[in-house]
Amino acid sequence: MSSTAYFFQQFINALSLGSIYALVTIGLAMVFSILRLINFAHGDLMMIGSYAILMLFNAGLPVWTAILAGVAISGITGIIMERLCYRPLRGSAEMNTLLTSFAVVVLLENGAVLFFGPNTQPFGILNFIQPTLAVGSLLISKIDAITVVLTLAILILTALFIKKTTLGISMRAVADDLTASQLVGIPLNRVIVSAFFIGSLFAGLAGLLWSARAGKIFPLMGFIPVVKAFVAAVIGGFGSIPGAVIGGYVLGFAEVFFVALLPPDFQGYRDAFVFVLLIIILLVRPQGILGAKAMERRI
Amino acid sequence: MILQVTDLEVFYGNIQALHGISFNVEEGETVTIIGSNGAGKSTTLLTIAGLLKPGKGEIKYLGTSTKTLPADRIVRRGISLCPEGRRIFSSLTVYENLIMGAVQRRDRKKIRADVKWVLSLFPDLNSRLDQAGGTLSGGQQQMLAIGRSLMSRPKLLILDEPSLGLAPVLVNQIFNVIATLKNDGTTVLLVEQNARRALEIADRGYVIETGRITMEGSSTFLKSNDQVKSAYLGG
Amino acid sequence: MHSGRQAGYTFMALGLFFLGIYLLSAYGNHYYQRVGNLMMIYVILTVSLNLSSGIMGISSLGQIGFMAIGAYVAAILTLPPGLKERWLTGLPHWMHSIQTGLLPAMLLAGLLAAVVAFLVGIVILRLQGVFAAVATLGFLIIVKVIAENWMTVTRGGRGLSALPAYTNLWWTSTAAVVTIYAVWRILKSPHGRSMIAVREHDLAAQSVGINAPKIRLLAFVISAFFTGIAGALWANLIGVVSPGSFYLWLTLLIIIMMVVGGMGSVTGSVISAVGFTILLELLRGFENKIAMYGISYIIFAVVFLLMIIFRPEGIMGDREFSWRNVRRIIPLP
Structure with a gap:
C-alpha cells in the first residue's frame, strides 16, 4: 500500500x-x-444503548427498528x-x-454486569453492510464513512437547533445566567431534561458506532470514552x-x-498519552483551544 | 389588589433576612420601596419572583397565593422582575435576549409586534439587534434588561435598582420610560437607591430597614417626612 | 478534663485494641484475620484520603494510583529472586538478587508514592474543583496504562503473583494506628488549621500569609505516603498485584467510606471504614449465596447516593471523637 493511501485511510479513521468523540x-x-x-455516567449511556440494540435485534426486531429503539432507550435512561440522581442534588x-456521577457509573456498570454478564459479547449487527467501499484505488471502511456522514x-x-429554536436559545440562556433565565420564565426543568435527553440520544448513537467499530461490547465499555470526551x-x-x-x-x-506514528511497542500507551495531553492543556490553556471563557462565565 | 405581601419572613440558612414584611400594590399603581444596602429589598423581590422560598408569610397575586410556585410559572401569571445588575444574557444577541423575555408566550405574531414596541421605547437597541448582549454599554444593557422584562407583557413589572451605576443622562432616559409605562397603565413596583427620583415617579412608597417595613405612605408624605429626608434624600 | 487523664484513657484504649489484635492473631481463624487486615488497610486508605480530600479539600479521584504505586514497589521488592529474574527483565541486574522484608518494602513504597505525588502535585494542584478531579482521574488511568504495558517491570496484565504473605495483623494495625495518629496530629497542628483555612477560602487564607500551594502539596504528599504503605500491605496480604485491582471500584469504595464517615473527620473515616468492611464481607457472603455477583457494588453505590442526597455531611460531619464527649454518656472514672 502506498504511503498516500495509508495516510488517507488513517485520515478517514481519525475522522470517524x-x-x-464529538457526539x-x-x-x-x-x-x-x-x-x-x-x-461520568454519560459514557454508560453508550453501553446501555449498545446492549439495548443488540438485545432487541436478537429478539427478532429488524435491525433499523432495533437501532432506533435502542437509541431511544438510551435517551430515556438519561x-x-x-x-x-441529579435533580435531588441540584x-x-x-x-x-x-462524586455522585461516579457512583452512578459504578451502579450502571455493575447493573450491566448483573444483567448481561461480565463478558465481552460480539457486536456484529451492522456486519451486513459491505465492509469496504472502493474509491478509485482507495478502500474505505464503510462503517467509517457512515459514521462521518451521519x-x-x-x-x-444540532447547530440549527441551538441557534434557531426557542429551546436551543433557552439552553444557551441558562448556560449564560441561571438566575436571569429563571427570572425571564425559562422552564428550567424542561431545559435540563432536554439537554440530558438530547445528549443521551447522541450517546446512544455514539455507542452504536463505537461498538460497530470495535465489533464487541462489554459492561465497562463506556468509561474510557467518556473520560476522553472530557x-x-x-x-x-x-x-x-x-x-x-x-x-x-x-x-x-x-x-x-x-498510534500510527509510534512503534508498535508503545501503542498500548495510547490512553496514557491522551491524559498527559489533557493535563498539559488544562495547565497551559485552561480556556481551551477555542479560547471561550466558558470556565469563568459561570459562577 | 394586584399584589399583597403579608408577614413575609425569609432566611438564608440560619440567618433571617426579612422579619415579617407586609405591603401591597394596587392595579395601575406605581409603588416604590426605598432602603439602604442590605435592608432586604432585593431579597423581597427575589422571593416574590419565586427564586427564594419564604419561611413564613404569604404572597398573594390577584388573590391567589404564589409562594409555592416555581419562577417560570410566576412569570406566566404576569409578574416580571428585572433584576439588579441587569443580568442580560451576554452571549446571546440583543434579539435573542428579547425573545427569551417572551419564552412563556406562544403568540408568535404578537411577540414580533412587541419586539417592535420595545424597540420604540429603546431606540438605541434598534441598530444592535444582532450584537451580543455582552458587547453593549451599561446603559444599553439596562435598557435591554427592562425591554426583556417587558417582553413577557407583565401585569406587574418589578424593577430592581434600574438606575444603579448609570450616568445622569441615562437615568433620565430610564425614568422617562418608566413614566411612559406608568401612563400606559402598567403596574410598577420600583426599588431604588435613588429615593428622590423614585418618590417623584411613584404614587406611594415603603421604607425598609434591616428586614422590616418602618414607614409607609404617599410619595408626597414620604418626601416631606424629616426622617426620610435625612436618611434617604440627603437632608 | 485533665489532659493527663485523657492520655491515660487513650493508652488504655490502645492497650485494649492491641489485646484484641493479639487475641485475633493467636486464636482467630484465617478468615477473620484476613477481614481484620483488610479493615486496617481500608482505615489507612480512608484516613489518608480524608487528609487530602476532606481536610484539605483537594478533589482527587486518583488516590488509588498511589496505592498501585506502593503495591507494585512492594511486590517488586518482595518477589522471590528466581521469579524476579524470569519475569522482570527490565529491572537493573543488582535488583534481581534482592528480596526485602516487609518494613523496607513498606517504607520504600510509601516514599516512592510520596515522590510521585510531589511531582504530580506540582502540576495538578494548580487546577481547581472538577478540573483537578478529572486530571487526577487521568493520573489514575495513566498509572493503570503503565502497569498494563511496562511488561519487563510490572509483567503487564498478568500481574505479579506468588508474593510472600508477610502482612499480618500486627503490621496492619500498627500502620493504621500510626496513620490515624499522624493525620490527627496534622489536623490539630497549625498546618491543619491552615489546611482548613485554605479549603474554606483560598484567597483569604493567602492574604493572611498562608502559602496555599505549599500546604496543598504537603497534604497531597503525606496522604500519598500512607496510601502507598497501604498498597504495600495489600500486596503482601493478597499475594497478587495486577493493574485491574487498583482502579475505579477501589477508588469509589474509599470515597464512599470517606464521604459517609464525614469529610474532614478522622473519627468518621475510621468508623466508616470499619463499618463498611464488615458490610462488604456480609454482602459478599450474600452475593455468593444468591449467585448475583456485583450486587454489593450496586448496594454500595445506592447507599452513597442516598447519603449524599439526604445527609451530605456524613455521619460525623467534621466533628471528632473526644473523651469528654464519651464521658458525658458513659461515666468514666
Whole structure:
C-alpha cells in the first residue's frame, strides 16, 4: 500500500473516531454548561444503548427498528438518571455531584454486569453492510464513512437547533445566567431534561458506532470514552458546543496519528498519552483551544 | 389588589433576612420601596419572583397565593422582575435576549409586534439587534434588561435598582420610560437607591430597614417626612 | 478534663485494641484475620484520603494510583529472586538478587508514592474543583496504562503473583494506628488549621500569609505516603498485584467510606471504614449465596447516593471523637 493511501485511510479513521468523540462530547458539554456537572455516567449511556440494540435485534426486531429503539432507550435512561440522581442534588457542591456521577457509573456498570454478564459479547449487527467501499484505488471502511456522514448531518441539525429554536436559545440562556433565565420564565426543568435527553440520544448513537467499530461490547465499555470526551471538551473550551465538536475531532486525529506514528511497542500507551495531553492543556490553556471563557462565565 | 405581601419572613440558612414584611400594590399603581444596602429589598423581590422560598408569610397575586410556585410559572401569571445588575444574557444577541423575555408566550405574531414596541421605547437597541448582549454599554444593557422584562407583557413589572451605576443622562432616559409605562397603565413596583427620583415617579412608597417595613405612605408624605429626608434624600 | 487523664484513657484504649489484635492473631481463624487486615488497610486508605480530600479539600479521584504505586514497589521488592529474574527483565541486574522484608518494602513504597505525588502535585494542584478531579482521574488511568504495558517491570496484565504473605495483623494495625495518629496530629497542628483555612477560602487564607500551594502539596504528599504503605500491605496480604485491582471500584469504595464517615473527620473515616468492611464481607457472603455477583457494588453505590442526597455531611460531619464527649454518656472514672 502506498504511503498516500495509508495516510488517507488513517485520515478517514481519525475522522470517524473524532466524529464519535464529538457526539459523546456534545452531550457532556450541554449538561456541563447548564449544571456545571461532569456526568461520568454519560459514557454508560453508550453501553446501555449498545446492549439495548443488540438485545432487541436478537429478539427478532429488524435491525433499523432495533437501532432506533435502542437509541431511544438510551435517551430515556438519561432522563431517568437526571430525575433520580441529579435533580435531588441540584444546587449542592460541585464535588458532590461529581462524586455522585461516579457512583452512578459504578451502579450502571455493575447493573450491566448483573444483567448481561461480565463478558465481552460480539457486536456484529451492522456486519451486513459491505465492509469496504472502493474509491478509485482507495478502500474505505464503510462503517467509517457512515459514521462521518451521519455525524455531519447530526452536527448541522444540532447547530440549527441551538441557534434557531426557542429551546436551543433557552439552553444557551441558562448556560449564560441561571438566575436571569429563571427570572425571564425559562422552564428550567424542561431545559435540563432536554439537554440530558438530547445528549443521551447522541450517546446512544455514539455507542452504536463505537461498538460497530470495535465489533464487541462489554459492561465497562463506556468509561474510557467518556473520560476522553472530557479531554475533548477541555480542548474545545469546556461548555461550548462548537468547542466540543472541534475538541472531539482534534482528539480523534491526535489519537490515531499517535498510534500510527509510534512503534508498535508503545501503542498500548495510547490512553496514557491522551491524559498527559489533557493535563498539559488544562495547565497551559485552561480556556481551551477555542479560547471561550466558558470556565469563568459561570459562577 | 394586584399584589399583597403579608408577614413575609425569609432566611438564608440560619440567618433571617426579612422579619415579617407586609405591603401591597394596587392595579395601575406605581409603588416604590426605598432602603439602604442590605435592608432586604432585593431579597423581597427575589422571593416574590419565586427564586427564594419564604419561611413564613404569604404572597398573594390577584388573590391567589404564589409562594409555592416555581419562577417560570410566576412569570406566566404576569409578574416580571428585572433584576439588579441587569443580568442580560451576554452571549446571546440583543434579539435573542428579547425573545427569551417572551419564552412563556406562544403568540408568535404578537411577540414580533412587541419586539417592535420595545424597540420604540429603546431606540438605541434598534441598530444592535444582532450584537451580543455582552458587547453593549451599561446603559444599553439596562435598557435591554427592562425591554426583556417587558417582553413577557407583565401585569406587574418589578424593577430592581434600574438606575444603579448609570450616568445622569441615562437615568433620565430610564425614568422617562418608566413614566411612559406608568401612563400606559402598567403596574410598577420600583426599588431604588435613588429615593428622590423614585418618590417623584411613584404614587406611594415603603421604607425598609434591616428586614422590616418602618414607614409607609404617599410619595408626597414620604418626601416631606424629616426622617426620610435625612436618611434617604440627603437632608 | 485533665489532659493527663485523657492520655491515660487513650493508652488504655490502645492497650485494649492491641489485646484484641493479639487475641485475633493467636486464636482467630484465617478468615477473620484476613477481614481484620483488610479493615486496617481500608482505615489507612480512608484516613489518608480524608487528609487530602476532606481536610484539605483537594478533589482527587486518583488516590488509588498511589496505592498501585506502593503495591507494585512492594511486590517488586518482595518477589522471590528466581521469579524476579524470569519475569522482570527490565529491572537493573543488582535488583534481581534482592528480596526485602516487609518494613523496607513498606517504607520504600510509601516514599516512592510520596515522590510521585510531589511531582504530580506540582502540576495538578494548580487546577481547581472538577478540573483537578478529572486530571487526577487521568493520573489514575495513566498509572493503570503503565502497569498494563511496562511488561519487563510490572509483567503487564498478568500481574505479579506468588508474593510472600508477610502482612499480618500486627503490621496492619500498627500502620493504621500510626496513620490515624499522624493525620490527627496534622489536623490539630497549625498546618491543619491552615489546611482548613485554605479549603474554606483560598484567597483569604493567602492574604493572611498562608502559602496555599505549599500546604496543598504537603497534604497531597503525606496522604500519598500512607496510601502507598497501604498498597504495600495489600500486596503482601493478597499475594497478587495486577493493574485491574487498583482502579475505579477501589477508588469509589474509599470515597464512599470517606464521604459517609464525614469529610474532614478522622473519627468518621475510621468508623466508616470499619463499618463498611464488615458490610462488604456480609454482602459478599450474600452475593455468593444468591449467585448475583456485583450486587454489593450496586448496594454500595445506592447507599452513597442516598447519603449524599439526604445527609451530605456524613455521619460525623467534621466533628471528632473526644473523651469528654464519651464521658458525658458513659461515666468514666
